[in-house]
Amino acid sequence: MDILTIKGFLKENIDRVYGELSTYEPLLRITADKAVIIGDLHGDVDTLLRIINNYSPDKWIYIMLGDYVDRGEHQIETLYLALRLFLEHKAILLRGNHESPLTNYEYGFYTELLRKFGHYDGDYVYDKLKEVFAQMPISVILNDKYFLVHGGLPINNISIDSIAKLPKPDEIPSNEITFQLLWNDPSDEVKYYEHNVIRGPGTYVFGPVLTENFLNSSGLRIIIRGHEYTPRGYKWNHGNKVLTIFTSRAGPYSAAEPHVILLDGESLNIVGVS
Numbered sequence: 445m446d447i448l449t450i451k452g453f454l455k456e457n458i459d460r461v462y463g464e465l466s467t468y469e470p471l472l473r474i475t476a477d478k479a480v481i482i483g484d485l486h487g488d489v490d491t492l493l494r495i496i497n498n499y500s501p502d503k504w505i506y507i508m509l510g511d512y513v514d515r516g517e518h519q520i521e522t523l524y525l526a527l528r529l530f531l532e533h534k535a536i537l538l539r540g541n542h543e544s545p546l547t548n549y550e551y552g553f554y555t556e557l558l559r560k561f562g563h564y565d566g567d568y569v570y571d572k573l574k575e576v577f578a579q580m581p582i583s584v585i586l587n588d589k590y591f592l593v594h595g596g597l598p599i600n601n602i603s604i605d606s607i608a609k610l611p612k613p614d615e616i617p618s619n620e621i622t623f624q625l626l627w628n629d630p631s632d633e634v635k636y637y638e639h640n641v642i643r644g645p646g647t648y649v650f651g652p653v654l655t656e657n658f659l660n661s662s663g664l665r666i667i668i669r670g671h672e673y674t675p676r677g678y679k680w681n682h683g684n685k686v687l688t689i690f691t692s693r694a695g696p697y698s699a700a701e702p703h704v705i706l707l708d709g710e711s712l713n714i715v716g717v718s
């Protein structure tokens with residue numbers, strides 16, 4: 445993939461991407477017969493290319509759970525393909541905790557932009573991308589059954605209505621609920637919630653009681669999320685109510701087996717990407 449082409453594409457299309465994303469609500473309701481749900485990519489463009497090759501975006505609706513950038517070797521290329529899927533195939537690009545200046549200066553994306561685009565263009569493009577990230581939607585309700593989000597549930601028993609009213613744009617994000625939706629992890633070791641000492645201040649692990657409350661009050665069946673490295677490519681928590689999908693073997697995740705979720709009619713299948 446030619447870096448000059450990507451730079452040209454970004455400079456030409458970034459305002460259009462921003463404009464279209466800014467019309468999206470933080471919570472989307474989507475109905476689909478065939479959908480591919482993709483977890484963290486973290487710059488793994490090879491895996492994304494395989495997915496595109498295996499599941500034509502003309503036939504499948506792409507729902508991406510965020511964390512396109514940071515950590516891997518090809519973050520710009522991965523984001524470029526995701527944005528093309530968005531513009532050309534109406535892919536849903538949810539926001540991950542790595543679509544934020546909070547992580548991009550520290551975990552590689554900003555550095556990769558400066559290195560591949562040069563300092564002037566890299567800085568210019570990053571300033572625009574920060575604004576694009578802040579306009580990405582936070583969650584999806586798919587087919588009135590599945591709740592899709594990057595991280596997990598906030599600790600204070602929030603309703604679907606309150607998610608729909610979250611402020612956007614929110615660059616860091618500074619809103620606690622948005623922050624936790626992007627950062628929290630499920631745990632089978634706690635009943636309600638605890639501070640997440642690994643991820644740091646403001647992040648929590650949430651237990652099965654919170655999941656049960658949320659699904660019961662919203663009438664939904666399963667929470668589908670990314671965010672957590674799992675070598676097998678997926679895992680279940682909370683008695684098969686929370687499904688984690690992981691779709692990267694880039695950078696530190698070279699031992700992982702990337703997986704995606706295929707929604708095909710009524711069935712939900714977890715499949716490896718090869």
Ligand SMILES: [Mn+2]
Pocket residue numbers: 484511540541542594670671672
């Ligand atoms: Mn994440």
